[in-house]
Amino acid sequence: MIGIDLTEAPVKIANRTRKRRALNNVHFVVADAEQLPCIDGELDIAVRRFAFHHFAQRARVLAQMSQVCRPGGTIAAEDLYSSGVPARAFYYNHLERLRDHSYTRALAPTELQRMFSDELIVELESWLDVAKTDDRDAAEVRRLLEEDWTNDLSGAQPFRRDGTIRFQQRTLALTGRKNR
Numbered sequence: 505m506i507g508i509d510l511t512e513a514p515v516k517i518a519n520r521t522r523k524r525r526a527l528n529n530v531h532f533v534v535a536d537a538e539q540l541p542c543i544d545g546e547l548d549i550a551v552r553r554f555a556f557h558h559f560a561q562r563a564r565v566l567a568q569m570s571q572v573c574r575p576g577g578t579i580a581a582e583d584l585y586s587s588g589v590p591a592r593a594f595y596y597n598h599l600e601r602l603r604d605h606s607y608t609r610a611l612a613p614t615e616l617q618r619m620f621s622d623e624l625i626v627e628l629e630s631w632l633d634v635a636k637t638d639d640r641d642a643a644e645v646r647r648l649l650e651e652d653w654t655n656d657l658s659g660a661q662p663f664r665r666d667g668t669i670r671f672q673q674r675t676l677a678l679t680g681r682k683n684r
């Protein structure tokens with residue numbers, strides 16, 4: 505496991521904690537999220553926490569996370585989000601930026617969803633293959649997605665690329681913090 509931050513202070517704190525807890529399967533280094541110190545496809549999970557609102561090149565950071573993650577691996581993020589009402593988002597982002605000038609902008613939920621949507625594309629045939637769907641049901645799934653493609657029925661937004669149907673499979677991860 506590897507943890508990164510652009511600045512030294514959090515990396516030092518993380519390394520102190522690592523030593524105190526005698527953890528030897530994790531290391532922390534100073535690195536830029538746009539240039540991760542990892543080999544392509546080597547990670548099972550790439551997680552970015554509380555940092556997208558600091559990036560100017562969010563798509564580039566997400567693309568890097570995807571590049572170092574193995575096919576079928578998980579890309580996850582927890583972050584602040586702003587209102588979907590532009591005036592409210594502007595107001596909120598303005599006060600956050602005054603507090604900390606390295607803050608760029610918290611995205612609205614729909615913007616975050618759009619940013620992640622390219623990473624959540626499912627290729628129909630391998631998706632059916634994994635579940636060993638029987639031929640009759642698979643044919644019906646194909647028909648339903650063709651129908652969806654024409655009439656926008658489910659929100660999965662199917663489309664064709666390289667001769668096969670692909671669609672968006674959206675996930676929502678919720679976390680809570682135990683205070684007591």
Ligand SMILES: C[S@@+](CC[C@H](N)C(=O)[O-])C[C@H]1O[C@@H](n2cnc3c(N)ncnc32)[C@H](O)[C@@H]1O
Nearest residue numbers: 508509510511514535536537538553554555558
């Ligand atoms: C709000 S703090 C969150 C820290 C930590 N990830 C957490 O969850 O507690 C945002 C962090 O993002 C880091 N950061 C900003 N731009 C970065 C970049 N390009 N690459 C890596 N880290 C970056 C900052 O140095 C800062 O420590």
